[in-house]
Amino acid sequence: KAGVTQTPRYLIKTRGQQVTLSCSPISGHRSVSWYQQTPGQGLQFLFEYFSETQRNKGNFPGRFSGRQFSNSRSEMNVSTLELGDSALYLCASSLHYAGAGNTEAFFGQGTRLTVV
């Protein structure tokens, strides 16, 4: 079956702009989580959605938001971009939400965001 698909793969934006990233999970998976990966900070949890509801949110400012649609596809939005937002944004899909037990996460290839 098809894996997790993230679009776009690469993105260059200017400070102050906003950006929307998309994630299509594996068919049948209802949980989608987003992570920010930077060389110095590792994988930082952004949020998790399950059945269109945000189950958890990480310690990121309100400029970072997300949503999930009825088909489990998810988007995350970053408004008023800052230079420090440059990172690899990874989406992971799971059959169940984290904490439910079998939560093996399948990651997409990521979106490399560069803010200039």
Next chain:
Amino acid sequence: GQQVMQIPQYQHVQEGEDFTTYCNSSTTLSNIQWYKQRPGGHPVFLIQLVKSGEVKKQKRLTFQFGEAKKNSSLHITATQTTDVGTYFCAATDSWGKLQFGAGTQVVVTP
């Protein structure tokens, strides 16, 4: 929520040698997962450990969950160049978030 600490942060290994990376938590974990991320790639699930003292093997990789379920280790024998990458442990914290350790970056010297 809890944090999982990984050591070492970097590991340089000669091809053919063994090495171990560790994951520690101050709180009891319900389970622990291990992932591998190749350079330029994305994290790929390797294994999940659930039971106290559990040991699982995948070819040259041996995963162990501590008796107190507060630590875990990944041991690789006879390291090969294909083992290059960053190994992450991950655990669900008390808030239900899947949190990742900082990772151990493995470099293999031929």
